[in-house]
Amino acid sequence: MNVLDSELALADLLQAGYEPVDDSQHADVILFNTCSVRQHAEDKIYSALGRLKHIKRQRPGTIIGVLGCMAQRERQTILHRAPHVDLVVGPGQLARLPELIRRVEAGEGPIVELSLDRRADAHGTVRASFLQHDPPRMAAVRPIRQQAMVRIMFGCDKFCTYCIVPAVRGPEQSRPAEKIVAEVRRLAEDGCLEVTLLGQTVNSYRDTSGERPVALADLLAELNEIEGLRRLKFVTSHPRHITTDLICAVRDLPKVSPYLHVPAQSGSDRILKRMRRGYTAGRYREMLSEIRVAIPEAAVTSDFIVGFPGETEEDYRQTVELLSESRFKNSFIFKYSPRPKTKAVELYEDDVPDKIKRQRNNELLAIQNAISLEDAQAWVGRQAEILVEGPSKAARKKRGDDETIQLVGRTVCDRIVVFDGRQELTGTILPVTIEKVDAFTLFGRADPSRASRQAESR
Ligand code: SF4
Numbered sequence: 001m002n003v004l005d006s007e008l009a010l011a012d013l014l015q016a017g018y019e020p021v022d023d024s025q026h027a028d029v030i031l032f033n034t035c036s037v038r039q040h041a042e043d044k045i046y047s048a049l050g051r052l053k054h055i056k057r058q059r060p061g062t063i064i065g066v067l068g069c070m071a072q073r074e075r076q077t078i079l080h081r082a083p084h085v086d087l088v089v090g091p092g093q094l095a096r097l098p099e100l101i102r103r104v105e106a107g108e109g110p111i112v113e114l115s116l117d118r119r120a121d122a123h124g125t126v127r128a129s130f131l132q133h134d135p136p137r138m139a140a141v142r143p144i145r146q147q148a149m150v151r152i153m154f155g156c157d158k159f160c161t162y163c164i165v166p167a168v169r170g171p172e173q174s175r176p177a178e179k180i181v182a183e184v185r186r187l188a189e190d191g192c193l194e195v196t197l198l199g200q201t202v203n204s205y206r207d208t209s210g211e212r213p214v215a216l217a218d219l220l221a222e223l224n225e226i227e228g229l230r231r232l233k234f235v236t237s238h239p240r241h242i243t244t245d246l247i248c249a250v251r252d253l254p255k256v257s258p259y260l261h262v263p264a265q266s267g268s269d270r271i272l273k274r275m276r277r278g279y280t281a282g283r284y285r286e287m288l289s290e291i292r293v294a295i296p297e298a299a300v301t302s303d304f305i306v307g308f309p310g311e312t313e314e315d316y317r318q319t320v321e322l323l324s325e326s327r328f329k330n331s332f333i334f335k336y337s338p339r340p341k342t343k344a345v346e347l348y349e350d351d352v353p354d355k356i357k358r359q360r361n362n363e364l365l366a367i368q369n370a371i372s373l374e375d376a377q378a379w380v381g382r383q384a385e386i387l388v389e390g391p392s393k394a395a396r397k398k399r400g401d402d403e404t405i406q407l408v409g410r411t412v413c414d415r416i417v418v419f420d421g422r423q424e425l426t427g428t429i430l431p432v433t434i435e436k437v438d439a440f441t442l443f444g445r446a447d448p449s450r451a452s453r454q455a456e457s458r
Pocket residue numbers: 156157158159160163164165166200201238
């Protein structure tokens with residue numbers, strides 16, 4: 001979500017006449033788009049702001065801004081801790097960014113522009129204060145023209161007790177389906193092959209603005225008809241909203257990737273209840289089994305939090321059990337990080353020692369990595385169709401002028417594939433034969449004649 005917000009903010013600024021520079025030393029405006037999900041992310045921003053003090057001393061006209069979730073959560077505190085900041089803009093106010101920068105340039109700073117606190121006003125008024133931001137898309141600001149993210153919802157109404165997102169990103173709002181279809185159609189006309197639909201709980205999407213309500217499965221069916229578009233993905237799904245209709249849409253619509261990210265968070269009913277996730281481990285298993293029966297080739301990924309307040313060894317063992325039997329393609333595993341203003345902080349003591357959190361995190365990761373490796377090994381000798389995203393990190397570091405470099409791409413199931421080829425292959429969809437794997441990456445070889453035809457047709 002933040003990557004998309006940054007892309008849209010950059011596009012707005014380019015249209016307003018700003019140009020990007022390579023080095024903050026030469027910038028007139030320096031903006032941080034921030035995350036509040038973990039304390040560590042916020043600490044890093046305060047350190048980065050501290051390092052900019054000298055720029056502000058040398059060039060007092062430089063505008064420094066903090067955007068996004070941390071701005072909405074920390075509010076005036078940012079100006080107290082970093083008085084050289086000129087602009088604090090919440091995620092619901094990003095649509096106004098160019099105007100706000102102009103006002104600081106005109107001497108009005110510092111400016112703090114935030115949406116209303118969720119608890120401070122009526123639901124409708126708070127919702128209206130989180131402005132929707134869907135400016136025209138600009139291929140030049142995306143890493144590659146052929147891939148794009150499209151937001152279909154704003155905010156979240158779930159209020160999981162550990163999570164700050166509903167407070168900082170505001171009430172759930174679905175964008176009208178008509179607007180989304182028009183945006184994806186324009187992207188496809190402009191050469192985009194793969195679109196990832198985004199929402200905090202993307203599968204609770206429901207547009208009620210037209211004659212008939214439109215759910216995610218209906219939206220996917222409409223988008224599937226768009227000419228030129230080859231792949232459709234969506235993240236992040238909430239287990240409670242995985243419906244049979246949605247599973248059938250993923251199974252039956254040829255452009256929809258058989259890839260679902262459905263965070264489980266814990267395998268213990270007691271902890272799931274404390275987290276207010278709204279399902280039990282048994283219900284999660286049933287949902288997963290429905291996916292596996294309908295779409296055996298589906299890649300399912302998950303998130304887990306270890307060390308949530310009150311998590312006993314027995315609770316944790318139940319999480320190990322769920323993760324071990326679920327055969328996720330991969331899982332993102334986090335140590336619980338208490339966030340001020342969340343229910344978990346109000347209700348529970350952060351009572352699992354950090355050492356235990358770390359042990360549980362490492363053990364769970366090791367189990368998941370072994371599963372991911374076995375899952376990847378099944379690919380050896382098979383052909384994967386990948387969308388080439390460009391030079392790999394290693395190739396970018398090397399920066400030689402070899403014609404053949406290491407490239408990286410992604411399968412429909414979001415597996416990362418590395419192979420050697422010409423840079424011109426970037427943005428093409430190509431079959432690659434997998435020769436070896438590790439837990440996170442498939443290493444392959446592109447058919448040389450096909451690859452060279454594709455590169456030349458670019
Ligand atoms: S569903 Fe829960 S974890 Fe996900 S964004 Fe909403 S409150 Fe946070």
